Amino acid sequence: MIWTMTRKALWDLRWSTFWYAIGLALYIVLLAAFYPTFRDVGAQFEEIIRSYPEAFLRAFGIEPGTATLTSFSGFMHTEVFSFIWPLVAAIFVIMSGAAAVAQEVERGTAELWLSVPVSRPGLLAGKLLALLVDIVVVVLVSVLTLFVTAPVVDAEFSAGAALQLGVVLLDFLIAIAGLSVLFSSFSSERGKAAAMAAAVVLAMYLAWVIAELSERFEWLRYLSIFTAYRPREALEGSGVSWAGLVALLAIGISGALAALAIFRRRDILA
Amino acid sequence: MMDSHPIQVEGLTRFYGRDRGVEDLCFTVERGEIFGFLGPNGAGKTTTIRLLMGLIRPTRGSARLFGLDSWHDAAxxxxxxxxxxxxxxxxxxxxxxxFLDFLAGFRRSVDAARRRMLVERFEVELSRQIKHLSRGNRQKLALVQALMHDPPLLLLDEPSSGLDPLMQSELLALLREERNRGKTIFLSSHLLPEVERVADRVGIIRDGLLVAVATIDELKRQRTRRMEVTFSEPVDLAQLAGIAGVQVLQCREEGRWVELGVSGGLPALLRRLSELPVADLIYAPPDLDSVFMRYYQRQPEAVEERVR
Incomplete structure (x- = not known):
């Protein structure tokens, strides 16, 4: 019965999943194609980057003093996975997650949706499963694209690093999905649920930037999912922070469980 | 479970903040009957159905369907x-x-032949996208999905809205057939003639309160229909008011125009009118007002308000 819901949710999200996955993959190919140029003139670029204020670099996830552009992992991290990839993928997940309950209420379909002999948590769980599948697809397409493209531009990107990157990206999106679905569970408009989720994610991003810049506000890092999002180490294949990944997973699962509990008790007043 | 009443409502109450949705509803719907749920728009019909469907939680009281609590055992x-x-x-x-496949996926068994029969009977367009369908066609699709799994209880909220008159008749005929097959139907409507054509009993709701539960025969006996009579010259209204079952609700233009409430005594009234200088006459078709008039009559303030 839950599969019926999952199948429908996958069908609903098929085009946005396709376009986001393809869009991110194309961006990865495009940027990777530029890598040989940057590698050849890397030293000059490193010089330019060193001249930027430290705060500016940190805000974009660049660790001052590291080989930002000359190594493939550093280059892809700076150009793709430190900012653009999480931004675009987060938009996809927020919009999809925010639709789960709020869109059914907003469009008035909730009454027939809830007229079937499946519990509300069962119906929502069916949708969450579909969202998870779509997230895996987007991450898998990005990571495989990078894995296939790297040798073409004469760069090194091992299977181990690909696996680690996949886990980091997946965990990050699961945390965002949990938050989005939570806001959707009590909202009656998809736009409002998405706006609330986006505001929280943005606030977490700012908290992380401030924590990176100021020792006084270092504690803010514990309030942000971006602290645990560390794709650079994964790209290098040098290991992942398991504590951070567990924290991201816990946020995602807690958000989803809270959403199921709220939706179970909610009045549908469409 | 199947020994229990299809619907048993006890003290069912739902407030939206301080506004009353419905209050203290008590009624039972028997197996194999069509129960009409009558009330004007905003009276609380949809709130009641949403409570029965477990879409909203009761503030107090309970609704049990086949013995199961509509909120706690919703699935x-x-x-x-x-x-x-x-x-x-x-x-x-x-x-x-x-759409039909999707909803059928949640049911253990949906008989393909029954679904086909319903689709043909309601002339539903299955191949077009729903966004391109007219309101009537969407309504027909909603009716097919409600009936296709052959449920023992149908909860229908204004089911004929958007349907053309032919299709409305078809729907009522189908509901009668379903009733004859032992199905129970809870039919909410603000159209009295529609309910009168199929229902066995009716519940009448107004301002969130259940005003009465009656059989259709009782309802027909009780209803008061409006008659407006225009005279070419002033007449003595006492001649009309004296007829049993006839009340003067209001008069204007020094007795040249009168509104009557007719709950009986129509032959006597017509005889009397034939002796008077009648210029025009309107006898309103039976509608909800004609039922409510009787209940208004029980509340003097409400009558005054109406007459005013």
Whole structure:
């Protein structure tokens, strides 16, 4: 019965999943194609980057003093996975997650949706499963694209690093999905649920930037999912922070469980 | 479970903040009957149906369907229910066939022959996307999904809205057939003639309160229909007021125009009118007002308000 819901949710999200996955993959190919140029003139670029204020670099996830552009992992991290990839993928997940309950209420379909002999948590769980599948697809397409493209531009990107990157990206999106679905569970408009989720994610991003810049506000890092999002180490294949990944997973699962509990008790007043 | 009443409502109350949705509803619907739920728009019909469907929680009281609590056992209850909401909204991106397949996927068994019969009978378009369907066609699709799994209880909120008169008759005929097959039907409507044509009993709701539960025969006996008479010259209204079953509700233009409430004594009234200088006459078709008039009469303030 839950599969019926999952199948429908996958069908609903098929085009946005396709376009986001393809869009991110194309961006990865495009940027990777530029890598040989940057590698050849890397030293000059490193010089330019060193001249930027430290705060500016940190805000974009660049660790001052590291080989930002000359190594493939550093280059892809700076150009793709430190900012653009999480931004675009987060938009996809927020919009999809925010639709789960709020869109059914907003469009008035909730009454027939809830007229079937499946519990509300069962119906929502069916949708969450579909969202998870779509997230895996987007991450898998990005990571495989990078894995296939790297040798073409004469760069090194091992299977181990690909696996680690996949886990980091997946965990990050699961945390965002949990938050989005939570806001959707009590909202009656998809736009409002998405706006609330986006505001929280943005606030977490700012908290992380401030924590990176100021020792006084270092504690803010514990309030942000971006602290645990560390794709650079994964790209290098040098290991992942398991504590951070567990924290991201816990946020995602807690958000989803809270959403199921709220939706179970909610009045549908469409 | 199947020994229990299809619907048993006890003290069912729902407030929206300080506003009353429905209060203290008590009624039982028997197996194999069509129970009409009558009331003007905003009276609490949809709130009642949403409570029965477990879409909203009661403030107090309970609704039990086949002995199961409509809120706590919502998922199990829905195995036995076919539901048409008051404002039918469907998944726009699906075709009619995809929509029916989707909802059938949640049911243990949907008989293909029955589904085909319903689709043909309601002349439903299955191949077009729902967003391209007219309101009537969407309504027909909602009716098919409610009936296709052959549920023992149908909860229908204004099911004929958007249907053309032919299709309305077809729907009422189908509901009678379903009743004859032992199905129970809870039919909410603000159209008295429609309910009178099919229902066995009716519950009348007004301002969130159940005003009466009566059989259709009782209802027909009780209803008071409006008659407006225009005279070419002033007449003595006492001549009309004296007839049993006739009341003067209001008069204007020094007795040249009169509104009567007629609950009986129509032959005597017509005889009397034939002796008077009648210029024009309107006898209103039976509507909800004609039922409510009787209940207004029981509340003097309400009558005064109406006459004013």
């Amino acid at each position: 199990s209850v829905k195995r036995h229910i076919g539901y048409v909401p008051g404002d039918v909204r469907l998944y726009e991106g699906m075709t009619g066939a995809q």
